[in-house]
Amino acid sequence: MKKYIVFILMFGFILNYQHMNGQKMTQVQTDALINSDEFSFHAERANPTNYDVINIANSLPNAPAMRMFQLQGQGYGFSIKKNELEVVLPYFGRVFNPTYGNSNNNSYRFTSKDFKIEKTQKKKGKWVYRIQPKDVNNVSDIYIEVFKDGGALVSVKSNDRQPISYDGYISKTEIETEKEKL
Template sequence: MKKYISLIFILGLVFFFQSCSSQNTGDPKMVDALVNSKEFTFHAERANPTNYDVINIMNSMPNSTSTRILQLNGNYTVEIRKNNLEVTLPYFGRLFNPTYGNTSNNSYRFTSKDFTLTQSQNKKGNWIVRIKPNDVNNVDEINIEVYKNGKAFTSVRSNDRQPITYDGFISKNEPTTP
């Protein structure tokens, strides 16, 4: 009986410390300052394709999970500056006008100098940032919902492909070197 009590006690401690572990959260004031400055970087951690062909292929692979979430390595970003929007995001889904020679055009990799950025805050205090690039042909709108803790949910709507969403977080822009 003592073994069971000590085992339950140890498991309880493990669960307690796991729930108290540090989480990737930001200060709500810092998040508000970043969004209000209209200069921040969204870092994509997961991609959520909506195309069922992609989901079925992912589920048929050996040792795959039955989720439709793809873990990304963190090198995919949406960087927003005053006069520059730089997007580097992967795409998983159906393209209606693919390019066969230059496959880099099949993902979201572009720089926009002419874009419209609007932001609003909902009842829960989350920020909604809408970006409409005017000098990019295939992207209609990018929506970024920024939560109080710095986590963010991004959706990209295109003219030539099915929509896709990304989960991640925002951070301060890194300084550019001249």
């Protein structure tokens, strides 16, 4: 009887794992996106490093205990194009130099036209990007680890707040034409 219970639990875990990783790509698709240097990152989870934020979120009534905040369906992420980096990511953590009256500065929402990209390939097909926006005051580095199945881990290092990381996946950037913008 114990063998059946273990088998059922393992089968359930495998199905759950496959459901969670539904956005995966093949190695060829991932390499094509990496070689083009134009892709979008879609954030599914945020992992704040400040335990005060985690403790406050876990102390809310009927809140599940968690360390990562689910962001699915919110449209958070960023896109890298040849001459533009557009970032829309939420922020959970301590801000050392807050700006009052402007709620747009509480998250990472910016478009950079002047940035430097360093790209290196690591073991097992993993790629690591380091993006340094030069025309944004509060972000010094954005690190992206892209795995061969299209999964990605993004870490944002800032000048005026604690670091935060995001978990998600990459996809092809949809190019907007001027008519679609209007």
